[in-house]
Amino acid sequence: MHMSAQSGQPLNPGSSTGSMEWNPDMIRSIVSDLKAKPGSLLPILHAIQDWIGFIPPDAVPLIAEALQQTRAEVHGVISFYHHFRTTPPGSHVVQVCRAEACQAMGGRALEQHVRQRLAVDYHQTTADREITLEPVYCLGNCACAPSIRVDDSIHGRMTPEKFDRLTEQLTTSTLELK
Amino acid sequence: MTTKIYVPCDTTALSLGADQVAQLIEQQAAEQGGDIEVIRNGSRGLCWLEPLVEVDAGQGRVAYGPVEPHDVAGLVAAGLLEGKSGHDLWLGNIEDHPYLERQQRLTFARIGITDPLSVDDYRAHGGFDGLARAAGMEPQGIVDEVKTSGLRGRGGAAFPTAIKWQTVHDQPWQQQKYIVCNADEGDSGSFADRLVMECDPFMLIEGMAIAGLAVGATQGYIYLRSEYPVAQKMLNEAIARAEAAGYLGGNVCDSGRAFHLEVRLGAGAYICGEETSLLESLEGKRGLVRAKPPLPAIVGLFGQPTVVNNVLSLAAVPFILAQGGEAYANYGLGRSRGTLPVQLAGNIRRGGLIELAFGVSLKALLEDFGGGTATGRPMKAVQVGGPLMAYLPESQWDTPMDYEAFAAIGAGVGHGGVVVFDDSVDMGEQARFAMEFCTVESCGKCTPCRIGSVRGVEVIDRIRAGENREANLGLLEDLCETMVDGSLCAMGGMTPFPVQSVMKHFPDDLAG
Ligand SMILES: Cc1cc2nc3c(=O)[nH]c(=O)nc-3n(C[C@H](O)[C@H](O)[C@H](O)COP(=O)(O)O)c2cc1C
Ligand code: SF4
Ligand code: FES
Ligand code: FES
Numbered sequence: 001m002h003m004s005a006q007s008g009q010p011l012n013p014g015s016s017t018g019s020m021e022w023n024p025d026m027i028r029s030i031v032s033d034l035k036a037k038p039g040s041l042l043p044i045l046h047a048i049q050d051w052i053g054f055i056p057p058d059a060v061p062l063i064a065e066a067l068q069q070t071r072a073e074v075h076g077v078i079s080f081y082h083h084f085r086t087t088p089p090g091s092h093v094v095q096v097c098r099a100e101a102c103q104a105m106g107g108r109a110l111e112q113h114v115r116q117r118l119a120v121d122y123h124q125t126t127a128d129r130e131i132t133l134e135p136v137y138c139l140g141n142c143a144c145a146p147s148i149r150v151d152d153s154i155h156g157r158m159t160p161e162k163f164d165r166l167t168e169q170l171t172t173s174t175l176e177l178k
Numbered sequence: 179m180t181t182k183i184y185v186p187c188d189t190t191a192l193s194l195g196a197d198q199v200a201q202l203i204e205q206q207a208a209e210q211g212g213d214i215e216v217i218r219n220g221s222r223g224l225c226w227l228e229p230l231v232e233v234d235a236g237q238g239r240v241a242y243g244p245v246e247p248h249d250v251a252g253l254v255a256a257g258l259l260e261g262k263s264g265h266d267l268w269l270g271n272i273e274d275h276p277y278l279e280r281q282q283r284l285t286f287a288r289i290g291i292t293d294p295l296s297v298d299d300y301r302a303h304g305g306f307d308g309l310a311r312a313a314g315m316e317p318q319g320i321v322d323e324v325k326t327s328g329l330r331g332r333g334g335a336a337f338p339t340a341i342k343w344q345t346v347h348d349q350p351w352q353q354q355k356y357i358v359c360n361a362d363e364g365d366s367g368s369f370a371d372r373l374v375m376e377c378d379p380f381m382l383i384e385g386m387a388i389a390g391l392a393v394g395a396t397q398g399y400i401y402l403r404s405e406y407p408v409a410q411k412m413l414n415e416a417i418a419r420a421e422a423a424g425y426l427g428g429n430v431c432d433s434g435r436a437f438h439l440e441v442r443l444g445a446g447a448y449i450c451g452e453e454t455s456l457l458e459s460l461e462g463k464r465g466l467v468r469a470k471p472p473l474p475a476i477v478g479l480f481g482q483p484t485v486v487n488n489v490l491s492l493a494a495v496p497f498i499l500a501q502g503g504e505a506y507a508n509y510g511l512g513r514s515r516g517t518l519p520v521q522l523a524g525n526i527r528r529g530g531l532i533e534l535a536f537g538v539s540l541k542a543l544l545e546d547f548g549g550g551t552a553t554g555r556p557m558k559a560v561q562v563g564g565p566l567m568a569y570l571p572e573s574q575w576d577t578p579m580d581y582e583a584f585a586a587i588g589a590g591v592g593h594g595g596v597v598v599f600d601d602s603v604d605m606g607e608q609a610r611f612a613m614e615f616c617t618v619e620s621c622g623k624c625t626p627c628r629i630g631s632v633r634g635v636e637v638i639d640r641i642r643a644g645e646n647r648e649a650n651l652g653l654l655e656d657l658c659e660t661m662v663d664g665s666l667c668a669m670g671g672m673t674p675f676p677v678q679s680v681m682k683h684f685p686d687d688l689a690g
Contacts, residue, residue: 017513038480039442039572041462046404048445080464081445082618083404099366100561103611104524105552137448137615140363140372141193142597143225143529145520152407156193 020088022052027059031066041067041077044085054085082134089132090125095149098135101142106159110146111135113160117167117174127132130171180213181259186238186290187218188376189408190369194646195247196229196676202250203231203258212259220377222290223278223531230290232272233261241272259274277547283533284497284507284517285490286370287379295415297423299437300380306425308499312388313433320392321347324495326503327513332362333451333488334592334668336581342485345475346393349483355395356484357437358460359492361402361409365564367523367595371489373531375401375402375409378493378499379416379425380425383439385492386501387430389485390437398439399479400454404446448619452667453486455621466621467667488593490519510536514580524597525551532647534579541575543596555600559608559684565615566672568679569599569608588675609680610638612663616673627670628663634677641688654681 018133030047033041044063048055050098055078064074078084096111118126118133144156148163155166185191185200207214216559220430224230227243231253234240240261241254248265250258256265269275283289292299300306312320325340346355359382363371374382386398402410417439420426430437442460444450450459454468457479478484494516498506514536520543522529527549544550544557548653552555559569568589570577577583584591600609615633620627634657658674666672680688 039460039462042442042445042459046445077462077464081447083444083446099615100565100608100611101367101524101595101597103608104597106601108607136405136446137619138364138366138368139189140369141190142367142369142524142595143526144193144228145191145524147193149405154189154193156190156406 003092020053022059024057024059024062026030026051027056027062028066028081031063035172041074042081045078045081049084054088057086092130092151093132093134094167095134095136095139097137097139097141097145099138099142101138102146105145107146110148110158110160110178111161114148114163117160117164128171131167143164179236180215181236182218182234183207183214184234184258185216185410186221186228186230187294187408188221190225191221191229192288192408194229194244198247199229199231199245199250201249202247203254206250206254208257209258210254210259215540219292220289220294221373222272222278223286223373223625224275224528225530226528227269227530228305230269230272231258233258235259235261237261238271239273241268241269241275243269247334248613256450277528277530277532279344279547281533282535284509285381285493285519286373286378286531286533287497288381289373289531292378294377294379294412295419296417297380297494298304300378304500305380305496306431308496309384309387309391309431312391312499313431313435314505315391316572317347317392320388320499324392326496327498328503328507328510328513329491329498329512330496331488331580332490332494332519332593334365334590334663336591339487339491340486342475343389343392343471346395346483346485349476351394353395354397354480354482356479357393357398357492358391358453358457358479358484358486359386359398359400360390360451360453360456360486360488361400361406362448362456363403363406363489364448364451365593365595367561367597368521368564368593368599369523370519370521370531370594372406372409374489374493375400375406376412378580379409379412380420381493381496382413382489383416383420383426385495386439387437388495389487389492390521391430391433391435393485393546395483395485396438398437399460400439400441401444401460402441403444410441410443417441420633426443437497447621448615449621449667449669452669454620455667456486457484462568464621466623467669469573469666475508490593495583511535511537512582514582518579518591518594520579520594520596521600522548522596525557525600526596526598527552527554536580537578539576539578540570540596543579544575544598548598551598551600553600553602553604557598558603559599559605561597561599561608561676562595563590564595565612566668566675567592568675569605569683570679571683590681605680605684606638606689609677610635610642612673612676613638616669618671621667623668624664625684626661626664627666627673630665630670631673634659634661634673638677638688644689647689651681 616631
């Protein structure tokens with residue numbers, strides 16, 4: 001396999017979940033790049049979240065205006081989908097699979113461990129703003145359960161011990177800087 | 179001669195360190211001055227052996243697995259670069275592995291063998307033969323070939339694919355029509371769609387292009403769940419390469435006809451796997467289920483005639499066009515023709531993809547292929563076909579895998595995912611989860627589903643806490659019936675199935 005670089009998506013190398021800083025021009029440029037596509041709202045929302053890390057509520061009027069929809073319509077779409085968030089996430093997003101195949105391999109105990117270890121519940125971010133925890137319902141890795149996703153990588157045959165090592169690796173680079 | 183070393187690049191292999199394994203092998207080979215080339219192939223679907231490393235040093239593809247990064251040094255010392263036996267992880271020639279040898283791979287004939295993004299590899303293994311043939315056929319001839327194959331939709335509802343195509347074909351041709359691939363693969367236990375997209379993406383592209391030629395659609399969309407980042411990259415790259423090679427675009431395979439293809443990402447909503455919710459989502463809206471009729475085949479995406487098919491349905495089409503519908507229909511039994519890709523998952527020793535003609539018993543899959551549970555404890559329950567399907571107790575494991583036999587016991591084959599639980603499972607908790615899942619994923623359009631599932635969780639909690647047990651069990655039964663009868667789609671309409679199966683087959687667990 002030889003992969004060429006992904007085109008189109010502006011990526012911020014410094015942080016895995018986007019840049020967090022945003023201004024209206026960023027939104028306008030994404031919208032004008034994509035709005036000609038039929039059914040462009042989801043691609044636009046994805047592009048914004050990939051770049052900025054979340055969909056700022058103040059972006060909604062800009063999107064609505066460009067697509068000639070009401071703010072309520074745009075907001076309704078954002079709130080319908082679990083993937084979209086309207087507040088900034090931590091430096092990393094950790095998703096724990098809650099679905100059946102993972103349950104069958106100790107997924108519930110793993111969920112418990114992760115919440116305790118990070119001292120947060122789902123949809124929350126750790127106090128040091130390192131990790132946002134989200135549930136997910138199947139990552140398609142069901143024969144090597146349980147699984148979690150950290151940003152864009154999936155980790156199978158997860159155990160509490162492996163999880164602790166993984167979170168240490170995730171946070172060391174930042175700790176060293178402090 | 180350069181030794182070829184294959185390290186898979188699908189999500190499962192990557193989730194267990196395949197990138198690092200590939201890197202370490204290259205490093206060690208460089209240190210030893212070995213003449214090797216590392217190829218990132220797809221997975222063969224023998225998931226319990228991932229990462230599965232194969233070495234071709236001139237004597238076929240000798241495999242080792244599961245190879246995690248910390249195993250590499252020991253393996254190289256034991257002669258991995260020469261394909262030597264002796265190490266515990268040595269598996270011999272992979273093509274002779276009984277798990278593979280006993281399968282009938284028509285759709286998955288190439289996975290794991292080829293480089294998923296190599297057009298040349300794909301063609302060398304029969305790829306694009308079906309499209310080349312279709313390009314020279316009358317559209318009706320293509321539909322007829324699919325009709326002969328007996329192919330039924332693999333996404334869950336098992337609707338005959340050719341009837342759907344015929345409906346779209348019969349709509350006037352002077353209008354925009356669409357092919358939409360349902361790649362939302364939301365069912366736990368399912369990963370066959372992902373394997374197609376990550377390990378043989380040209381097969382899906384080819385199937386969609388053939389569908390386009392058959393019904394007169396010039397635009398296709400793959401609606402891909404956002405949980406599949408690897409599949410997204412593979413598909414986008416494969417589409418670009420297929421376009422460059424003339425298999426997509428303005429003149430498909432010199433047919434003089436156009437077919438364009440684009441990947442669109444979902445956003446973490448299980449209900450968007452339901453075809454009308456999916457179409458709403460593609461249109462940029464909330465994924466609210468539409469009432470049917472009108473059928474999507476007549477009023478579909480942006481109001482136009484649309485074929486919506488599952489990944490596996492479309493992936494079966496290139497074989498059918500290349501080898502003929504008859505060749506496909508020769509497999510299977512009764513009204514279930516062809517092969518079913520089964521996915522063994524959960525608490526199972528040898529989990530993976532098993533493609534076989536319809537008719538094999540569930541038990542044979544669990545035992546002969548699966549080898550029992552991963553934990554070594556007795557099996558207690560098996561859920562076939564996703565979160566909306568019944569939990570099957572041991573007495574039902576003799577059922578043959580075919581649509582009618584499963585329907586006869588109030589179950590379903592669904593998308594072919596099989597999730598195994600050992601005897602440590604609390605089936606009351608599973609029943610509760612079925613309702614909870616519906617509270618999270620309901621689109622909210624109808625009350626029995628939106629509110630009923632919330633009540634369902636509450637009632638199950640009360641039963642498990644021993645509050646007014648008899649009365650609450652009666653209430654749960656009524657609630658299940660209301661949801662089955664009163665829901666607009668199968669989300670609310672089938673969520674009761676796993677719950678009812680627990681009430682019937684595992685009543686002691688529910689009592690808590
Ligand atoms: C709640 C719900 C979820 C569904 N999820 C999927 C899915 O993830 N993938 C899929 O192919 N079909 C799914 N379906 C079935 C689709 O509605 C539809 O039947 C299918 O896409 C048709 O394609 P096929 O005929 O090729 O199977 C789902 C149905 C329901 C009710
Ligand atoms: S049954 Fe549930 S998911 Fe289906 S339309 Fe009604 S509310 Fe939506
Ligand atoms: S159920 Fe967890 S990855 Fe599929
Ligand atoms: S409709 Fe699903 S959360 Fe409101």
